Amino acid sequence: MSEPRRKRGAERTSNRGPAAIPQLPRRRVENPYPPMALLSADQIEAIHQASMHILENFGIEVMSPRALSLFERAGAKVDHGSMNVRVDRGMVEEALKSTRPAYTLTPRNPDNAVHLGGSTINFTLVAGPPNVHDMERGRRAGNLDDYSDLVRLAQHFNCIHMLGNQVCAPIELPANTRHMDTYFANLALTDKCFHVSAIGRGRALDGIEMMAIARGLTLDQMAQDPGVTTIISVNSPRRFDEMMAEGLMTMAEYGQSVAVTPFTLMGAMSPVTLAGALAQQNAEALFGIVLTQLVRPGAPVMYGAFTSNVDMKSGAPAFGTPENTKANIASGQLARRYNLPYRTTPGSASNAADAQGAYETMMALWGAVLGHGNLVYHAAGWQEGGLTASFEKLIIDVEMIQHMMEFLRPIAVDEAELAVEALGAVPTGGHFFGEPHTLERYATAFYQPMLSNWQNYEAWQEAGALDTTARATRLWKKALEEYVQPVMDPAVREALEAYMARRKEAIGQGEP
Amino acid sequence: MSEPRRKRGAERTSNRGPAAIPQLPRRRVENPYPPMALLSADQIEAIHQASMHILENFGIEVMSPRALSLFERAGAKVDHGSMNVRVDRGMVEEALKSTRPAYTLTPRNPDNAVHLGGSTINFTLVAGPPNVHDMERGRRAGNLDDYSDLVRLAQHFNCIHMLGNQVCAPIELPANTRHMDTYFANLALTDKCFHVSAIGRGRALDGIEMMAIARGLTLDQMAQDPGVTTIISVNSPRRFDEMMAEGLMTMAEYGQSVAVTPFTLMGAMSPVTLAGALAQQNAEALFGIVLTQLVRPGAPVMYGAFTSNVDMKSGAPAFGTPENTKANIASGQLARRYNLPYRTTPGSASNAADAQGAYETMMALWGAVLGHGNLVYHAAGWQEGGLTASFEKLIIDVEMIQHMMEFLRPIAVDEAELAVEALGAVPTGGHFFGEPHTLERYATAFYQPMLSNWQNYEAWQEAGALDTTARATRLWKKALEEYVQPVMDPAVREALEAYMARRKEAIGQGEP
Structure with a gap:
């Protein structure tokens, strides 16, 4: 993290030879194609009506006295004994009036600001796994060194727009304060946005405060110009536990971003049918969204979806399934119905960074893209259904994300691109390699992969016959070598360290 | 191939226990979603105009005197010296009047008829690789045993609707007659449609005759009710060699299906730009389509697309790239413009059945599906850019195809599927495992994969920690055990054998 190391790194960057890992430039990614529709307008309406029925008649349990009061004051039917809250469609409509269709999160480097909404698409590192894995060291519980390396990779790869909440848990650190160590690593090793933990008020507020310090802003200023987000994973069916509710309210209170995301695994925490799971997801998401607006009208909030299915033989969660993919697309239709x-x-x-890891992820990634996800969470490094952050899978995922980014560049059709002149110049059965039209464009014409191997079989054999996963091992190690730590003002670093010490x-032995 | 073996197999099938490979039932697959549009109507028109310019001004070389005469008689500008043919847009429009928007191919088992057109989507085995590979025996030149096993797998898996032309070349057999041995294997070991080789008149006609014998039809009858297809790979840029032209004309003459498919690798055999490659592809495809209609108006013909890019550093062809995926979608727009x-x-x-194999194939497969391909050729077993038929990749591909088939089942939204009652019955924070709504549906609610492993890490470790490719090895071996040879009337078999002997x-030492 020393200045000399950074400078050497920067020099290396500017003089990168052919050996550097090729990657797409840092940029905001827009999805130029219309979102895919799997549901008709009538079907969307039927799901909406079902979710209104759930909210009006069954209600949601919120294990937070503060939240119950907020709902009660706003006119909801609150049962304090069971902590059940029933809201009517009028209250939902009222709350949706103050939500925003789009907003921007700004980290300490404004060049890495993240626009959420419209047709923009952003990708984040996996969040929440207890374990890490790489092919050399195997599977192990997360620690701060691994955590830091994974965060460095997120910084290094331009296609990663944001960090998830704790790419792994550094278990060697005390559970009640380790959130600050991870926030500090996020801020020191990257200059991108990150997710803060919303398990209770303290963890959320620490993240907000530390981002504010890093940006040199007051909390009031940051409330006007948010810099962090969180994911509120609803305890489906129909329950917000106290820690999550408090985290949600804290984020909204300080004007920071919340993605309310019901965890609706069909057959387990939601009905076994897609329509039923979507109705439940929709009710739970809207309920949390209402709460953000009761706390602070205008608080930035996202419609979150996490509907997949379980293996009905074992109860194990499954991802990247056809059902998961359909849910990713249909949920986008619901989010747009509410302009969120x-x-x-x-x-x-x-369990491995193998073919299944690739095809399941690619399957669901297409759903995320065709559904016009604005924030594609857990997009890089997710393995074992989210229980492990994998170094190799991170590389495979970055490759797949880059494929998508290139796919999202529209086809240009004009006289130069139609190349009619070149078509007339090349003899029948000839080739275009030497044509001026080719020579002028070949260097940038095609997507250049970082991981894919296009050698012929003999050359590939001669080079060691490394499969994709083995090549990914080489690449994450190379990326860590190429990594350049972003500069941080020493005064800011001191202020962050002082904040954490205080x-x-x-906190002591208590809860944050 | 003996009767007793078949009977044992049939018995096993009817008594299949839980250990049988789970797979989707045999069915016609419809794509219920609107095709994706990457190009605007104006862009499609610009590509059309550029391709008309190519046909009218540059022309196509056709190395067949018979084809030249046909074009000349129809009013094309023919240069017999250079074998160049220029056709005007009027001739293209005239030919398109007699093409069909959809048609059906019927094999010896009419249950396996293949509908080509509209929103139907069909998947075929890889065609044309010189090599085969599996994890136990490694990479080797193809032989008839491997050929037969791959064809058995195509028969066994319901999601494979048709066989490509020679899943590998049986090199131990004479090159001038081996096409008949492969046709015979196709007919004896499967009852599905297959592609015949169109390298010259003889190979095409042998395939047509043998399918007619297997179906008990005359050639005239089969001309009214086609049963085989071929792929005409244009020697891009702008050349149909003699063998291909003769093959195309023979197929059209006998009313059999042709897919005219320019081999337009951007940067090599076509311009480096997608618009230019599409303009060239379009010109070449339409030219071949015109030829089919000059031979026999109404001859069944498909618009074929095979546009991808090369690695500009090495010239090696690349597939499953973002450019390839865009071409798959945009080419569908062109095919629909001509109602083909x-x-x-x-x-x-x-080079391996690994993560890259999976993500590249899945990438392009999405393009094929979103582009509304009617015939997804090379859909199972393709490895090394088509140079090798892989047993493990075949299994991985079948899994991916099945994912797509399930994705293409529309979401049902009605009272029963919305499950509002069940949603009210399950307590907050509870689960749906035991709900009547779940119990009534769980057995068929979700796609059940054949290859994906959803065990937790510990159970997976205990079971040997097999990665996807290793599991695929077990599966193709199991599928070969489960395989049941379809019954063939001994008289038909004799007639086929007699035809081949004759x-x-x-042919002797000559060309067929």
Whole structure:
């Protein structure tokens, strides 16, 4: 993290020879194609009506007295004994009036601001796995070194727009304060946006405060110009536990972004049918969205979807299934019905960075893209249904994300691109390699992969016959070598360290 | 192939226990979603105009005197010296009047008829590789045993609707007659449609005759009710060699199906730009389509597309790239402009049945599906850019095809599927496992994969920690055990054998 290392790195960057890992430039990615529709307008309406029925008649349990009061004051039917809250469609409509169709999160480097909404699509690192895995060191519980390396990779790869919440848990650190160590790593090792933990008020507020310090803003200023987000994973069916509810309210109170995401695995925490799961997801998501607006009208909030199925033989969650893919697309239709930014997820249940890991992730990624996800969460490094952050899978996923980014560049059709002149110049049965039209464009004409191997079989054999996963091992190691730590003002670093010291002292053995 | 073996197999099938490979039932697959549009109507028109310019001003070389005469008689500008043919847009429009928007191919088992056109989507085995590969025996030149096993797998898996032309070349057999041995294997080991080789008149006609014998039809009858197809791979740019032209004309003459497919690898055999490659592809495809209609108005013909890019550093062909995927979708728009069935291809350049093989194939497969391909050629077993038929990749591809088939089943939304009652019955934070709504549906609610492993990490480790490719090895071996040879009337078999004996005698050392 020293200045000399950074400078050497920067020099290396500017003089990168052919050996550097090729990657797409850092850019905001727009989805130029119309979103795919799997549901008709009538079907969307039927799902909407079912979810209104759920909210009006069954209600949602919210294990937070503060939240119950907020709902009660707004006119919801609150049963304090069961903590059940029933809201009517009028309250939902009222809340939706103050939500925003799009907003921007700004990290300490404004060049890495993340636009959420419209046709913009952003990709994040996997969040929440207890374990990490790589082919050399095997599977192990997460620690801060691994955490830091994974975050460095997120910084290095331009197609990763944001960090998820804790790419792994650094278990060697005390559970009640380790969130700050991970926030600090996020801020020191990257200059991108990150997710803060919303397990209770303290963890959320620490993340907000530390991002504000890093940006040199007051909390009031950051409330006007948010810099962090969180994911609120609803305890489906129909329950917001106290920690999540408090985290949600804290984020909204400080004007920071929330993605309300019901965890609706069909057959387990939701009905076994897609329509039923979507109705439930929709009710739960809208309920959380209402709560953000009761706390602070205008608080930035996303419609989150995480509907997949379980293996009915074992109860194990499955991802990247056809059902998951359909849910990713249909949920986008629901998010747009409410004019909200949309968070979605590709995924895989594979235990290895292998073919299944690739096809399941690619399957669901297409759903995320065709569904016009604005925030594609867990997009890189997800393995074992999210229980492990994999170094090799991260590389495979970056490759697949880059494929998508290139797919999202529209086809140009004009006289130069139609190349009629070149077509007349090349003899029948000839080739275009030497044509001026080719020579002028070949260097940038096609997507250049970082991981795919296009050698012929003999050359590939001679080079060691490494399969994709083995090549991915080489690439994450190379990326860590190429990684350049972004500069941080020493005063900012000191302020962050002072904040953490003060807070750790205050927390002691207690909860944050 | 003996009767007793078949009977044992049939018995096993009817008593299949839980250990049988789960697969989707045999069915016609419809694509219920609107095709994706990457090009605007104006862009499609610009590509059309450029291709008309190519046909009218540059022309196509056709190395067949018979074809030149046909074009000349129809009013094309023919240069017999250079064998160049220029056709005007009027001739193209005239030919398109007699093409069909859809048609059906019927094999010896009418249950396996293949509908080409509209929203139907069909998947075929890889065609044309010189090599085969599996994880146990490694890579080797193709032989008839491997050929037969691959064809058995195509028969066994319901999602494979048709066989490509020679899943590998049986090199131990004489090159001038081996096409008949492969046709015979196709007919004896499967009851599905297959592609005949169109390298010259003889190979095409042998395939037509043998299918007619197997179906008990005269050639005239089969001309009214076609049973085989071929792919005409144009020697891009702008050349139909003599063998291909003769093959095309023979197929059309006998009313059999042709997919005219320019081999337009951007940067090599076509311009480096997608618009230019599409303009060239379009010109070449339409030219071949015109030829089919000059031979026999109404001859069944498909618009074929095979546009991908090369690696500009090495010239090696690449597949499953973002450019390939865009071409798969945009070419569907062109095919529909002319109201023709559409043949497309997923692919991969990977040398192994690994993550790259999976993500490249899945990438292009999405393009094929979103582009509304009617015939997804090379859909199973393609490896090394088509140079090798892989047993493991075949299994991985069948899994991916099945994912797509399930994705293409529309979401049902009605009272029963919305499950509002069940949603009210399950307590907050509870689960749906035991709900009547779940129990009534769980057995068929979700796609059940054949290859994907959804065990948790510990159970997967205990079971040997097999990655996807290793599991695929087990599956193709199991599928070969489960395979049941379809019954063939002994008289038909004798007639086929007699035909082959007669023809082999006649061919001798010459060309067929």
